[in-house]
Structure formats: C-alpha cells, structure tokens
Amino acid sequence: MEIVDIFAEGCPVQLEDVLKNRDWRVAVQDHLMQHFSTSTVVAVKLNVPGEVKNSPSIKQLFFAGWRLLLSKMSSMAVQKVTVEADRLTGPEGFFVINRELEEVKKEAIRFEEHFFLGRLFDIDVMTLHAPAYQLSRQELGFAPRTCLICSENAKECARSGKHDISALRDNINQIYTDYFVIDPVIPAWDQETVAKAATFACLAEAVTWPKPGLVDPVSNGAHQDMDIYSFLDSSLSLENYFKKCFEAGRTFRGDQLTALLSTIRPSGRFAEGRMFQVTDGVNTHKGTIFSLGILIAAYGYASRNEQSPSLSFVQTVVSRMGAQLVENDLKEKFSPSGLTDSKGDADKKVFKGNANRPSTAGEQQYQDYQLTGVRGEIAGGLRPLSTVGLKTLRESRGTTRVRLLNTLMALATSITDSTMIKRYGDPKISQQLNQWVQEFEARGGAESKGGQDYLASLDQAFIEKNLSMGGAADYLILTIFIGRLTGLL
Numbered sequence: 001m002e003i004v005d006i007f008a009e010g011c012p013v014q015l016e017d018v019l020k021n022r023d024w025r026v027a028v029q030d031h032l033m034q035h036f037s038t039s040t041v042v043a044v045k046l047n048v049p050g051e052v053k054n055s056p057s058i059k060q061l062f063f064a065g066w067r068l069l070l071s072k073m074s075s076m077a078v079q080k081v082t083v084e085a086d087r088l089t090g091p092e093g094f095f096v097i098n099r100e101l102e103e104v105k106k107e108a109i110r111f112e113e114h115f116f117l118g119r120l121f122d123i124d125v126m127t128l129h130a131p132a133y134q135l136s137r138q139e140l141g142f143a144p145r146t147c148l149i150c151s152e153n154a155k156e157c158a159r160s161g162k163h164d165i166s167a168l169r170d171n172i173n174q175i176y177t178d179y180f181v182i183d184p185v186i187p188a189w190d191q192e193t194v195a196k197a198a199t200f201a202c203l204a205e206a207v208t209w210p211k212p213g214l215v216d217p218v219s220n221g222a223h224q225d226m227d228i229y230s231f232l233d234s235s236l237s238l239e240n241y242f243k244k245c246f247e248a249g250r251t252f253r254g255d256q257l258t259a260l261l262s263t264i265r266p267s268g269r270f271a272e273g274r275m276f277q278v279t280d281g282v283n284t285h286k287g288t289i290f291s292l293g294i295l296i297a298a299y300g301y302a303s304r305n306e307q308s309p310s311l312s313f314v315q316t317v318v319s320r321m322g323a324q325l326v327e328n329d330l331k332e333k334f335s336p337s338g339l340t341d342s343k344g345d346a347d348k349k350v351f352k353g354n355a356n357r358p359s360t361a362g363e364q365q366y367q368d369y370q371l372t373g374v375r376g377e378i379a380g381g382l383r384p385l386s387t388v389g390l391k392t393l394r395e396s397r398g399t400t401r402v403r404l405l406n407t408l409m410a411l412a413t414s415i416t417d418s419t420m421i422k423r424y425g426d427p428k429i430s431q432q433l434n435q436w437v438q439e440f441e442a443r444g445g446a447e448s449k450g451g452q453d454y455l456a457s458l459d460q461a462f463i464e465k466n467l468s469m470g471g472a473a474d475y476l477i478l479t480i481f482i483g484r485l486t487g488l489l
C-alpha cells in the first residue's frame, strides 16, 4: 500500500508567515479570554514540522481530530463559542468552555494520548486569571509528550534537532495513511452523534445535484412519485430508527451476529412503515433502512467498550450479521431449476420446493439472474464502501457537492444496482452504465464544467429511459455516514 504524502499538495510558508500567524493567534486568544473572562479558552492546532503546514490531506487530518475533540469536550459542558480558521500556516480551531482549566487540560492531554491522531495535535488551554505559567503535563500527572520517531521526550528531541524533517514527515505520512487509507479508524462516538451522522448522510445525498435519474433539488429524475421534500421528510423520520440500531449493536452480547440482524429487523419494518407514512406510500429509503441500519448496528457492536474499531472490522461484523441472508431470503425461497412443467412446456419454469412468487425487485432478479442485490452486498461486508466509496471521497478535491458527485459515479460502476436492472429490465444495463461513467470521468469528473454538464445530460437520458441508480445512491449514503464519522466530511 502506497504511503500518502500529505505535504505534496501544500504550499511552503516562511518563518515570517509563522511569526505573523503567531501574533494573530495570540490576538484571538486574548480577545476570547477578555470576552469570556470567567471561562476556559482552548486553542487547537497541528504539530507539523517543516515548511508545508497546510494541504487538503492536512485539513482532513485536522478536522478528524477537531470534530472528535469538540464532541468529547461538549460531554463536559456546552462550548460557548467555536472558531475555525484555515490559515496558510495550518488549520486552527478555538473554543470557549465553562469548565475549570485543570479539568480541560487533562481532557486535552487524554485526547492527545489516546486518539489515533492525537499526537499530531497541539492543544493549549488558558484562562484570563490563570497563573502566568501553563499547567504542565507532569504537574497534572501525565508523562511528557513523546517524540514521534524515538518515543523519547519530544521537547528534548525538538530542542536538540535530533531527527531531520524528512523522517518526521515520513512518520506523519504513515500515521495519516494508517488512519485514513489502509484501514480507516472510526472513533467511538455516542448515540446522538451517530444518529445525526446517519440522518446527515441521507439529507446530504438527497441535496447533491445533478444526480442522473435520482431525486435532487433541481430534478426529480426518473421518479414521478417523489421529490426532494419526500427525501427530507423520509430522512428525518429515520433518526430514531438509527438510534435503535446503534443501541442494539452497543448492547448486543455474544457472537452469533445473525441474531443482531434479527434484533433490528422489527425496528426496520417499523421504520419502513414510518417512511411510507411520511412519503404517502412512496419508497424513498427502503434499501437505506436495510443497509444503513445494519451498518450502524455493526458499528455500535464494534465500538462497544469505547473501542475505536477499524472499518474492516465493522465490515466483518456486517458480513457476519448477513451471513444467512442470501440463503434464507433468496436461495431457500427461489431456486429456479429451469425445469419444464408437467406438460413439457419450457416457458413455464417450475420451482423446486415451495412455490414462492417474487414480491420484490431483488427477489425477482435472484430468480431470473441469480443476482443477490443488497442482501449480497451485506453478506459481502459492503466492500465497495471502503474500496471505492471512501477512497474516492478521500481523494476527491473541491466542494462537498463535487466530491459527492464523483463518489456517486465511482460507486455506480462498482455495484450491481437492482433498481437500475428492475427499471431497464435486463442486467446488461450495468455495462452501459460503466460506459457513461467512463465518459463522465473522461470529461474531468464533477470538478469540471464539462463533467457537470454531462451529468445534467445524463439526467435527461435517465428520465427518458426511466432509469434510476437507487442502489448507488444508498451506497453514497453509507459512504457519507462513515466519512462523517472518520472526519472526511
């Protein structure tokens, strides 16, 4: 696996930029301390050696930690104000909190010590009336900050210039690659944060435009029965279901994980009923309720005891939850034999076993083509989520809308989308879709006007052909959800 060079896309800064920025930081801190004279002020930045202090990847790194720190601190007390600044000399954040200086400093050190990226952060804690000196780690009972390279006292290594910059940068690149690339680490978030992230994922997918054939604020795509407001209502109706799935995973005991799926299915059916209620009977998120509900339950299980699970472990839990799905829901019910009926009429295929009739697109496609749809994706551990979704989201540059459009189109070619096949009537549509996506990428993707114009023209083509990438849209929702939990969004 190639190590990502997070400094490659950055601009070098000069010493005078660093000194000027330090004056700016002190001014911000003084202003906050004067304005909130009885509160504690926290200043957060990265410890990045060398002349490149900012880049898209360095921002990802900062925001992954910044969001987690804010969440941890808000469990202590509500932040009175937070300030985020994207400076030439690096991303920085400040917040004011109504807790004792010593308590906040201890929480900051715990963050630097325990969070996977924590050692790359520098968190200063101050109040207007604190003693002139800063509370040191030793005074608070913590060991001194350790060097990234040799684990000796970091201050000593910095003072003596023991390690050269390239070794430090290589080490930071490795930490970034371990956290975001090889096997993304997902911090152990609380139920509220997880449910909000899942709801955000549904809303963010819906408002991203132009999505070929799908509903967005500009076009209803190939859907006469729903619009963007159906998706807003539907998304908001799911938040409690997401909380139940998370709780079910967190409290699940034992390792028979198929039982965890059985535990959430009644809630899923209820959520499906609520969805149909708020959409006047239209299927907006049936697939999402299934796949995202399972992913949340799997993450809840994988993050129990406050562990920060790797994405691959969460995907293994998903796969173990769905181990019997294809067998129970499809193979046992629909076993096309290709036999003729008793009069030898080859047109009327008869079925071994019970005479179930497919009642959904997924069941029909299993019977006709042995395609396993979303059940197969779950049984496979939602692999495209990491190999395509998160990879594209991490590597995409530009606005969130641009990044999500690129991710949607990359996902569209990495799954067998049952809604596309249902609407077209033949799995061959997948090859055509691959060609459309290649054309989109050849025109520069969503970063370029040509790419966005092409998406708009594809939307028209999908409308004429009544096509919709509902499965790819669901995978985008899953990707946004994990992207939010890992700081990519």
Ligand SMILES: CC(C)(COP(=O)(O)OP(=O)(O)OC[C@H]1O[C@@H](n2cnc3c(N)ncnc32)[C@H](O[C@H]2O[C@H](COP(=O)(O)OP(=O)(O)OP(=O)(O)O)[C@@H](O)[C@H]2O)[C@@H]1O)[C@@H](O)C(=O)NCCC(=O)NCCS
Binding pocket: 223, 264, 265, 266, 267, 268, 269, 272, 282, 283, 284, 285, 286, 287, 288, 289, 290, 291, 293, 294, 360, 361, 362, 363, 372, 373, 374, 375, 377, 415, 416, 417, 418, 419, 468, 469, 470, 471, 472, 474, 475
């Ligand atoms: C297991 C179920 C999902 C059963 O559904 P089904 O048997 O139909 O299985 P699939 O067809 O395989 O998938 C169903 C939905 O999953 C999405 N999807 C499809 N392919 C993939 C894929 N490869 N990867 C991930 N997700 C996939 C897709 O959902 C989205 O599209 C739907 C909207 O599209 P549209 O064409 O508009 O659908 P309709 O309105 O039905 O058609 P029209 O009338 O408009 O023509 C929307 O659902 C999106 O989410 C597939 O549709 C599961 O639902 C189930 O068993 N439910 C029962 C209750 C339950 O157990 N629930 C709780 C589970 S924890």
Ligand SMILES: Nc1ncnc2[nH]cnc12
Binding pocket: 205, 206, 213, 214, 215, 216, 221, 223, 231, 284, 285, 288, 468, 469, 470, 471, 473, 474
């Ligand atoms: N935006 C969207 N339009 C149509 N079907 C969807 N399924 C999930 N998101 C969708």
